[in-house]
Amino acid sequence: MENHHPKPVENYMTANMILIFVNLMWVFVALWSYWGLGVVLILAALLNRLITRIDMARRRRDAKFDGI
Template sequence: MENHHPKPVENYMTVNMILIFVNLMWVFVVLWSYWGLGIVLILAVFLNHLITRIDLARRRRDAEFDSI
């Protein structure tokens, strides 16, 4: 019987970031066309705040693991 080891998976991080950017852009354009620039700015600030909070939570979690 032969051992078939799985091949390493390619890194799709760059492709995923581009896809997220493209999707976010068309959502912003649609929102801008319906409700104006204000709602897009509010959503952008909210997403920025959410990303910052996730980053802080991950840093806190990593700091706890490093101290153990």
Template sequence: MDHRHPKRVEDYTTANLVLIFINLLWIFGVIWAQFGLMAVILSGWVLNYGVTRLAQYKASRAIQWPRKSDA
């Protein structure tokens, strides 16, 4: 068996963040055209709330169950 180290992969974080931004723009544009500005504001607030709750959940899980590498 050949023991070769895996090669480094490129970091696509910036590209993914740009694509998320572009997708949010067109989705908010469609919501605005169909339902109005208040629906865009409300959906943005809901997304922000959901991301905040997810971050809180992940932080609480990290505190409760530390990984073996952390110990």
């Protein structure tokens, strides 16, 4: 029986980040044009808080895992 190893895939991180940025921008522009800048600022602050909480939870989880 032959042993077929999977080939390494390309790193699409940069392309994904650009697409997330573009999508976030058009959503922000649409919200800004409909409800105003205040809603966009509140949403941006909430997204920032959510990303920070996810980062802190991952760091806590990784700190508890010693790898033993």
